[in-house]
Structure formats: C-alpha cells, structure tokens
Amino acid sequence: MKADIITIGDEILIGHTIDSNSAFIAFELNSLGINVYRIYSIADRKIDIIITLDEAIQESDIIIITGGLGPTNDDITKKTLMEYFGGTPVLDEFSMEYINKLLKARGIEATECNIRQAEVPDTCTVLRNRNGSAPGMLFKKNDKTIISLPGVPYEMKGIMYDEVIPYLTNNFSLPVIIHKTILTAELPESGIADILNIWEKKLDNNTRLAYLPSPGIVKLRISISGNNKDQLKLKLNNHISYLSKIIGPKYIFGYDDDSLESVIGELLRNKKKTVSTVESCTGGNIAHRITGIPGSSDYFIGSVVAYSNSIKKDIVGVPRELISNYGAVSKYVVEAMSVGIREKFSTDFGIATSGIAGPGGGTKDKPVGTTWLSVSHHKGVYSQVYQLGDHRGRNIEKATIYALNMLRNAILEFE
C-alpha cells in the first residue's frame, strides 16, 4: 500500500513555515504499514493542486492533502476538489452545529462565509473535525482514496486519530512494519558504516537501515516489514542484539526516544547517586542538557562554569601551580577540576571540561579543538583528550556529548 502526502500553502514555499504536518502523517501511515512514496508542498493555486493530484493518484493508493480549507479567499482546496471530483455543495450538519456553537458563545449570527465553511461536496464522505470548523473530506476515484484535512496541526491530528486511522485500518488489509532505533555516541557515521558493512550487505529487501547523524551522535534506525508481527519482532530483536554487540555498550547509550541525559538521569536516580559539573569550554551546556530533564534536581546538585582561571582556582580549588605549569587545557587541570567540584559540591560524580573551542586561542601544541574531559568518583578520576574540529558551536556540542557519555560509562562501572 503506497501513500502520497500533499501540503498546500504559500507559507511553506516562501520558507516562512516548516512543514511539520507531513512528518506527523508520514509517521502515522508508516506505523500502519503504509509506505509514503512522496511528500509534495505546493502553493494555494488551483492548477498546481490539480497537476499534483493527477500525479499522486497515478502513483499511490492513498493521498492525504492538508491545508487550504480556511474561510479566506486564498484557501481554495475545497473549491478545487469539488471541481476535480464533481458534486454539488451540501451543508454538513455536524460542522454547522460546531460553527453555530462557536458563534453563539460570541453572541453573533452565522455569515455567508461561515455557512460556506460547513458546506462539502456531496461526492465526499465527511471526516468530522471536533477541534475546528473545517470538516475533513474523503473521496474515492478508481479505487484510490483521497483525503483532505485542514492545515492547523491540532485539527489535522484530531481528524487523523478520530477518523482517518480507523478508516484505513478497517478498509485496507495492511502489512506490518516495525522499527527500532539504536542511539550511539562518539563514533563517526563512517566508522559505524565500516563496522556494519558486512551485516548491511546481507540484509534482505524487507529490512532497511537509516543513519541519522548529529554532532557527536549517530542514530541507526532499522525498519522491517512483513506479515507476521511476532516473527518480525523476533527478527528485529535479533538484529538489535547483534548490532548492540558489534558496536558495543560503550558507544550505545539507548534506544528510540532515549537521550543521553534521560539515560544518565535514570541511572543516577536508580543508584541514588548525584552529579555536579565544572565546565570551561562547554560553558554550561552540560548542565543545561542535564537540567532539561524534569526532576533532574533529584540528582543534579549544581555546576560551576569556570571560564576564567581565577574561578578554577578560587571556587573549584585547582592548585595554582597546575595551571601555570601545564596550562588550563591539560590532563592535570581537568582532573583537578572534576575532583574539586565533586568535593566542593559533595556529589558522587564530578564532570569537568577544558578545551579550546575556537575559533581563536589555538597554539601549535594545542590547536583549536583540543579538549580534555574528565569524570571523577570515589574510586578515582578518569580523563581523556579529544581532537575536535574547528567549528566553535559543534566543538561545544561534541564535547558535551562525549563528556555525558563518559559519565554514563563511569556510572555503569561504578559499584
């Protein structure tokens, strides 16, 4: 079963609005085992709607259209669909009732424009909109199903859940597709590709792997399609176990919707441990990530952003001679920082970062991107140097991810 999605609206083509509706619809269709073939964004123009509908009907079984159902003159989807599929306008009682209720609350009478909102072509099946005045519409043409929904996200989502998904489930015999995403940190995309190369080449046509990279992180999404859900689950789990083994737990921090900071939060909460951070090059980003998780105050005590050396010395207690002998970006200073913050803030774990984020500040011995990270706990202190790139923002992001993953591994090893 194949589907196309068509988003209608000038605001997308002029770049003022990011089309998030399509991603939602695509996700829901895929979950039902319906493959999305193409997503189109087109203008509020009759001829464009007709051309695109013609194409979509030729290539797919189901077409879901969003947008252009509003009451203003530039919303022409309904008029165009009435021309395309034929029919005459009839009043949809459910929509008219909704509109009247709205107007009554404001103490005004329905205008012609309001009534037009509640009219649909008699060639369609109405899809009830419980969150707005524009009804959804379902048309059939040569065994193809064409669905028109409003562009307002919560109205569109309401009709999808209330009407479209039940309709598709009841009227089509759908295959089963299941997905799982492995979340990795620190490894580059090409490094993972090398590890997975032999496995990837042996995959059958029903199994697909997608690499989704962002600074410091690569997500691996595996999708399997077929008929028997239990068999697919077994197959997927076998893939996941195998990949988890060959990539290794040091780099895999979670699955699906996990984040490094949510995984760390759960580990700390379960082990009843606390953490504090002292950040130089990451400038507070590690604390920002950790405190993005609701309830993080249970295990996150606080942080010092030690940007100047005097703060490293006076607040965190790094010995003056370490800084003067080895420089702030050094193994000795970063270790003294992570040990110092752990003691000062009385936490079980301490994290420290000290690096040259760039673009300035590099030297021959310590070029831009040189970054020392450290984690300490009651049994000792661990540190590692990384050579990141020359882009400040990405260096900060990568150092944050690497430090959080270092902490995650330290918590796992911690007895």
Add this chain to the structure above:
Amino acid sequence: MKADIITIGDEILIGHTIDSNSAFIAFELNSLGINVYRIYSIADRKIDIIITLDEAIQESDIIIITGGLGPTNDDITKKTLMEYFGGTPVLDEFSMEYINKLLKARGIEATECNIRQAEVPDTCTVLRNRNGSAPGMLFKKNDKTIISLPGVPYEMKGIMYDEVIPYLTNNFSLPVIIHKTILTAELPESGIADILNIWEKKLDNNTRLAYLPSPGIVKLRISISGNNKDQLKLKLNNHISYLSKIIGPKYIFGYDDDSLESVIGELLRNKKKTVSTVESCTGGNIAHRITGIPGSSDYFIGSVVAYSNSIKKDIVGVPRELISNYGAVSKYVVEAMSVGIREKFSTDFGIATSGIAGPGGGTKDKPVGTTWLSVSHHKGVYSQVYQLGDHRGRNIEKATIYALNMLRNAILEFE
C-alpha cells in the same frame, strides 16, 4: 525564475525527521527573487530520484537537491546523479584535504569509504563544503541548473551561503529585493501585530512583512522589491526607523544576524565590563548562550548553576533565612543571588534566575512557569517576575531570553 526543491531521505518519509532544510532553502531563494514552485520529499531510491528529477527539470529552471551524500550505503544521490548526468568519478582535492585533516587529527588513515566521499563526477562543478566531507555539486542540463547539497543542515547552509547564493546572484538576472529583519525580545507575536496593525494595512504590494517567532523572540522581516536599489534602500530605512520607534528600544535588541548574546558581548567589550551568572531554573543555558560567542572569555568570567539550595547558600552566599522565609523562587532570593555572584566573581554585572520550569514543582501560590529574574550592578539590583507557560523546554528558553534582554537594558542604562 522558478525553482524546485527535492529532499532525499527515508527518514523524512518514515516521519522520523521534519524537513527543515526545504524551508531554509525556500526562504533564501525567495529572498533572491526566485519563486519556489514545488518541494518534494522522496526516498533514498534511485528510481524515485530519477523520476522526480525528470519532473522538476520540466517545470523549473533551478533544482536544489539535499540529502543522500553521506558515506554510507543508503546514501545513493551521488551515484544516481552520476548516472543521470553522465561522467566518471574524479577526486576533488579540496574535499580530500578536508577529510585527511580530520583523519590526521584522529591519527587514522583514509579508508576506501573516505576516498569515495571526496569523489565527484567530472561533469559537475564542485561546490566547496567547508563544514564537512561531502562536496556539493552543480550540474547543467538544457539551460537548467541542478544543485546537489548534503542533508546535514549546517553543511547545507554553509554551501548555500558560500557557493550557491553567490552563483545564482552572478549567473541569473534577478529582480532587486532587499530585506531587513528587526529582532525583538519579550513581546508576543499578537502584541506586535496590534502595534503594527495600522502601518501594516497601508503597505503597498511590493512591501512584505513576515513574523518569525521562536520562544521569547519575534523576528520581523521586511522585504521590498522593485528596480532601483537606492530608492528601495531609502524606503526600507524609513520603515525600519518608524517601526523601531513604535516598538521601542527596550524590546528591539538588534537587526538581521545579531543575537542577544552577540549584542551583549559587543556592549560589554566596548564598555570594558564583565558579567557572571547564577542560574537555577535556566540550568546553565544563559552561560551556554553567552559562551557560544567567540572571545566571550574577555567579558564572561563564569557562572554557578545553583540547582540545590545548599549551593545557593554555600557558594553564592544567599542568606539561609531568605530561602526559608520566602522560598527559593522569590524576589529576595533572586536578588541575593545576583548580588552574591557579582561579588563572589568580582564582575560588573550579575544575572540570576530562579523559577519553576515544570512540569512538577508548582504550588497554588507559585504555579509552574513562575520565574524570577534579576540583574545587579554597582548602583543596585533589579528584578522582575514572569509567568511563563507549562512547557519545561520553552520556559527555560524564554527565561534565558528575558534575562539576557534584562541584562542588555541594564548595560545600556549603566553609566
């Protein structure tokens, strides 16, 4: 001049990723006076790429493709374009140098996979990628221009700014369009719309206003098109002066590419002043924003993320009885925090935040979203309470923006 945009990547069709690249490209093309006709999202599948290219080449003059240029097996755009446009692979020296530099920093040799990354068909013009290993490519076919860019947003944006926009400007005769963006903080979109209502209604057809909102910030982009650049500039400047006056300098923090943190950085640098922060509800995000600016160590000394009350007392010096009498989220505590950090870190300005970011922790008197912000300097201390929303991430973001704008106004008033 018409353009199509094609986004290639399974992750969009399975609904895993929202296509934000297209909005960026559409926005930039529109800014050049190039109309975007259709945006397509398609899978990493050869046949789909070819069918869509055929269609796009028929309907538009310029086609910009993103995605599918990674080193992994699912990235097949380059292979497909080489088939489509003909040619044989040649090594692009610039890309190979970039890759070798990266690998050298990690102490490893180039693999076959790395070298393939740097190869391009000899039928294309290379568009240099300064932020990644996948080069952009430009092909010509029957007077049509086809451009292929990586899908990683910062790499795509880099090539757009460095290569694509200059190419389009130099090789096509485009209408004159000029833009300027006013950057505002704290005011809601609807509040600004009310202020601008009368002015907006009087605009002619060649003048367009776009509202671009994000948490705590609304950007107002004014575009004017015509023939005479000097006349347009004069007209645009008149609009900008008028709007700046009616919105007011308290809320306007900059123009175009400014950011609150870059504006603050420049002010502090010019006045030779320093700042430190103590953050509770913002969890380090203010420090993270300030230190995102290169050279911020000149005026940013450091920060304490005081998540637990013990840190507020022991490190920042907030009197114990203020916390027990008024609670951590109160005028007295947030002021003691901003004064405390300023003294402790010996800076000219101190910023403090204390609020209930949510979703838990609210009470009847202090519901989720209650946020106290404070700025202190040698003449005194200022604080204000805000009622933000019930979404943790947005509350943190808004509190950060409001605090930075409070600091900006304090620096401007500071003699």
